[in-house]
Amino acid sequence: MKTFAWKKSAPFILSVAVAFTALPGFVTPMVMDVPIGIATAYAAVQKEWDFSQDIGAWTCSGNYNYSSKAEAAYDPAFGGSLKLTVDFSKDKEETWSEVKLSDTSITPETPVVFSEPTKWIEFDLYYDPAKLGGDSAFKVKVFGKDDKGEEVINDLQDKLGTAHAIEGSNLKRIHVKCPFMDEFTGKLGHLEVSVVSYLSSYQGDVYINNIKM
Structure with a gap:
């Protein structure tokens, strides 16, 4: 049995x-x-990142319409997280200012292999709402290609839903879920997760964990 x-x-x-x-x-x-x-x-979870001890090969991999420095680092918060330190203050008039994160261990030569169809990538995002004033907001974009360079996910979540307060903290948590273009089976050769600022002067840390597909 x-x-x-x-x-x-x-x-x-x-x-x-x-x-x-x-x-x-x-x-x-x-x-x-x-x-x-x-x-x-x-559907079964086929890939999950464990940030309890470190963030592996995740790093800031680029930006768009972003004028400051961004840094990705490990933090023990929330059982282990990727801490993204950003400064959108110089781009507070921009409706799209983007910082990109990638797992650089995922390449066409060393892809993530999905033996069963997968529909989603999902994760938790933590931020300080006091640093998002007025009409400003965060959006999330996920982009990925297979081992042949074909796009398999290119999704923008511009309405992130309900944020839940974290007890003993000034941060709130949002669960983000982004769909693949179609059910994906095969080799994922590139993955980007982007935090996008909309009219925000946010300065500080954003945390990400529980990434799974």
């Missing part, structure tokens, strides 16, 4: 379809109050 081991830090996901025969007295298996037959509709 096969058993499944789940990471405590990861949400419940089932990647294997399981069929059960309805028998008298049979109790439908439940995990986290979700019937297994329903839970199988969720």
